[in-house]
Amino acid sequence: MARRQILSLSERESLLALPDDELTLTRMAYFSEHDLALICAHRKPASRFGFAVLLCYLKNVGFAPDKKIPPSDALLKHIASRLNLTGDLWPAYLSGRDTTRREHLTELYRYLGVKAFTGKIQQDCITHLLSMATRTDKGILLAEEMLVWLRQNNVIIPAIDVVERTCAEAMAGGDKIVFQTLNAPLTPAHRDALDRLLESSDNQSSRLTWLLQPPGKINGKNVLQHLDRLSSVESLALPEGIDRTIHQNRLLKLAREGRKMSSRDLTRFSATRRHAILVCVLEEARATLTDEVIELHERMLNSLFSKAKRTQAERLQQTGKLIQSKLRQYIDVGQALSDARDSGDDPWLAIENILPWPEFVASLEETRHLARKNNFDPLHIITEKYSILRKYAPRMLSTLQLVATPAAQPLADALVVIKDMYLKHSRKVPATAPLEFVPESWHRVVITPAGIDRQYYEFCALSELKGALRSGDIWVKGSRRYKNFDDYLIPEKDFDKLTPALPLPVSADYHEYITSRMTLLQSRLEEVNAMAALGELPDVEISDRGVKVSPLDNCVPAQVSPLAELVYSMLPRPKITEILDEVNGWTTFTRHFSHIKNDITRPDTRLLLTTILADGINLGLTKMAEACPGSTKSSLEDIQAWYIRDETYSAALAELVNAQGKRPLAAFWGDGTTSSSDGQNFRTGSTGRYAGQVNPKYGQEPGRQFYTHISDQYSPFYTCIISRVRDSTHVLDGLLYHESDLKIREHYTDTAGFTDHVFALMHLLGFAFCPRIRDLHDKKLFIKGKADQYPALQSLISTTSLNLKEIEIHWREVLRLATSIKQ
Incomplete structure (x- = not known):
């Protein structure tokens, strides 16, 4: 079998390295x-x-x-x-x-x-490793599993070169099994169709390249093009469930590898490998296209509603002067009528003294027009953009395979009605069409005296579809982001096996858990109630209006600022390129930027660091190549395509965080167990506006938000890009999925990072959560028992007691959710 380098130098050194802690060494020497x-x-x-x-x-x-x-x-x-x-x-x-x-x-x-490691044992070891090799192609994982197997079978571990060679053979065998597994269900027609995707004429790119194009600008035309791509993938009719015949890690790895290759590169592979890679690329593309179509629809609706709000505001501003004049006019008329009643004069003559009767009648009509609801509610003008929605909605509903839970069945039935209307070219909504899904705010425009308004009915249904997809009440077959919620969780059978030893810091036994929590809650309530009654709560005031917390004082004395400026002025000012080189010399973080196909790192790091710098300062590869002698745009593009990925950035960041944490100076700031997170929004400009998304918190301009977790040692150990969602959605991601050695126990956020769901999950996952809570005086505590047990805290305690029965009923599913998130 083929031999290849699967272990980096550091992995080879660490694989057989002994622990260096005193306790372990003492035990070994016994x-x-x-x-x-x-x-x-x-x-x-x-x-x-x-x-x-x-x-x-x-x-x-x-x-x-x-x-x-x-x-x-x-x-x-x-x-x-x-x-x-x-x-x-x-x-x-x-x-x-x-x-x-x-x-x-x-x-x-x-x-x-x-016993010694022999050729026979090597073959047995390879056979054992094949199962893992079909799930992962990480050399270090195979090597670690090999060492475990050798120790379990009382076999002496051979030289590291032999270990690497054995794992390489197992990996090659795993690749062969994966390729054969993906090819097994394919028919000759499937193989011919896959090969035709790679064909291209002189002036046109291949069909595969077209299928993998990003969605582009938000408009109906691009939605239709994306639906065409999705339909093209579906027309290949690949065998149902072929994506589940291999482990998802391998499927995603092969899909990423295939996306990086040109059609010409793929044609150079053997048919078996080529077809396997194309299957992975297409299955991944199907999920991506489905999600992007839904996202385009969501962004289209958001854009239409935003434009409607702006149009309504502009119209209101344009009629502002006229409204003011009408108000003054009717104040004069009202005053004249009041005076006429007091004096007994003719009221009609009093009105005509203000303005002639024909003008008064005309003014009434003008005022009636100004007072129409559609002048104040943007919902009344949303259908002015109905043609945009109508352009792509029929194709979208006929292409996406929607499945609803019972709660969303009326909405699903309404979408079926709309789809049938499109097919039959009906102009009128059937009187039997479902209306249970229509929110109260839409009733006045959807349901009219003449019947159901078709345009508003479609807008309402498609708008509600957006919310149902996010909540999981409706899911889409073939989607990654909007799939059945149960698919995100650990399967029931696997969870049953984990229950005796759950990876959570809470008891799996509900009664044991709730007894301990209620005991703790009662003791803390008694303690705080006693202190509040005596006015001894530090920096906290509790009254009938709720709780008030005194603002924190700046803990840094003002005298420190001049000293800090003096220290900063003494520091050298090196170039950023020199810093990158020097830090890489200390940490060798560039070893994590390995080739996507074989995990081999680049011996020359100069171009790699140049490409990383281009990402970091948002300069772009063209300008960076022009600014750096010895580099070209094509060479930087190759490095970016093959060596730089999200996972390589994450691993390199973890390396830097770990190195910084080992420096004695870091301990002066903290011990690495506390962190905080916050987001920073950056406006997108030029062509980047089309990739940007609108978050109402930051206005109506598109942008990108970088959400960063920072430890108490000032190391940013996790960063993700979000745009349209609340910060709290990603708080747990940074705590659970960072790759550094930090052991975070306590986390702080601002108001955007706080929700009840995050509070609950933080506790279940073993983190202390310390958010800044907006409108704290309006929040209530829910306890077991009566509020009058704690008179000093009555203003904080809800009159509704804890529903412990509901928690008990769902306790198993709560644990299943938390375990799924942690794993």
């Missing part, structure tokens, strides 16, 4: 009475010492040290201390006869019941 008797049977001190070192290594780590892999100095000292010998005897032992060492190893093999 010898039983039988061990000591065997050691003391050897006459010379160097021979006894060498024999003891070999025994220690074979018994604890499964291999013997030699000249290429010298033993740990710390371990040698522990062994020497245990045997009352000096720790400098190892070189003397190695300089002795090779025959003596081989005899010692043979004796130890018999004593420990272990």
Whole structure:
């Protein structure tokens, strides 16, 4: 089988490295009475010492040290201390006869019941690793599994080159199994169709390239083009469930690899590998296209409603002066009528003294027009853009396969009615069309005296579809983001196996859990109630209006600022390129930017760092190539395509965070167990406006928001890009899915990071949550029992008691959700 480098230099060094903590070394250097008797049977001190070192290594780590892999100095000292010998005897032992060492190893093999690594054992090991190799192609994971298997089977661990070679053969075998598995259900027609995707004429790109194009600007034309792409993928009629025949890790890896390759690159592969990669690319593209079509629809609706609001505001502003004049006019008329009543004069004459009667009648009509609802409610003018929605909605509803829960069935039935109307070219909504899904705010425009308004009915249904997809009440077959909610969770059978030892810091037994929490809640309520009654709560005031917390004072004295400026002025001002080079020299973080196909890193880091810098300062590859001698746009594009990915950035960031945390200076700021997170919005301009998305919190201009988690040592250990969602949606992501060695226990956010759901999940996952809560005086505590038990806290306690029965009913599903999120 093919041999390839699957381990980096650092992975090779770490794989067989001994632990360096004192407790582990002490345990490794422990010898039983039988061990000591065997050691003391050897006459010379160097021979006894060498024999003891070999025994220690074979018994604890499964291999013997030699000249290429010298033993740990710390371990040698522990062994020497245990045997009352000096720790400098190892070189003397190695300089002795090779025959003596081989005899010692043979004796130890018999004593420990272990055997050497032979060709037969290697084949058995490869067979064992094949299962894992079909799930992952990470060399270090295979190597670690190989060492576990060897130790379980009492086999001596061979040289690292042999380990790597064995894993490489297992990986090649795993690749072959994956390719064959994906090809097995394909028919000759499927294979021909896949090959035709790679064909291209002189002036046109291949069909595969067209299928993988991003959606582009938000308009009906681009939605239709994306629906065409999705229909093209569906027309291939790949076997149902082919994406589930291999592990998702391998499918995603092959899909990413295929996306990076040109059609010409793919044609150079064998048919089996080429077709397998194309299947993965298409299955991943199907999910991506489905999600992007739905996202385009959501953004289209958001855009239409935003434009309607702006149009309504502009119209109101244009009629503002006229409204003001009418108000003044009717104030004059009202005053004249009031005066006429007091004096007994003719009221009609009083009105005509203000303005002639025909003008008064005309003014009434003008005022009636100004007072129409559609002048004040943007919902009344949304149908002016109905043609935009009508352009793509029929295709979208006929292409997407929607499935509804019982709660959303009326909406699903309404969408079926709308789809039938499109097919039959009906102009009128059937009187039997479902209306249960129509919100109260839409009733006045959807349901009219003449019947159901078709345009408003469609707008309402498609608008409600957006919310139902987000809530999970409606899901889409083939989608990744909008799939059945249960598919996100650990399967029931697997969860049953995990229940005895859940990876959560709470008890799986509901009664045990709730008893401990209610006891803690009661004791804390009694404590706080007593302090509040005496006015002893620090910086907190509780009254009938609720709770008020005093603002925090700045803990940094004002005298520090001049000193800080002085220190900053003393620091050197190196170039950013020099900083990157120097930090990479300390941490070798560039080793994490490996090739997507073979995980090999670039020996020359100059172009890699140049490409990373282009990303970091948002300069773009063209301008960066022009600014850096020796680099070209094409070379930087190749590096960006093959070496730079989200996962490589995450691994490199973790390397930097870990290195910074080990510096003694970091401990002055914190111990790395506390963190905070916040978002920063950046406006998008030029062509980037089409990729940007609107978050109402930051106005109506499109942008991108970077949501960053920072530890108390000031290291940004996690960053993600969000746009249209609340910060709280991604608070847990940074705490659970960062790759650094930080052990965060307490997390802080601003008001956007706070929701009840996040509070609950933080507790279930073992984090202390400290958000800034807006309108704290309006929040209520829910307790078991009556509020009058705690008179000083009555203004804070809800009159509604905790519904513990509801928690008990859903406790198992709560744990299943939390476990799924953690894993």
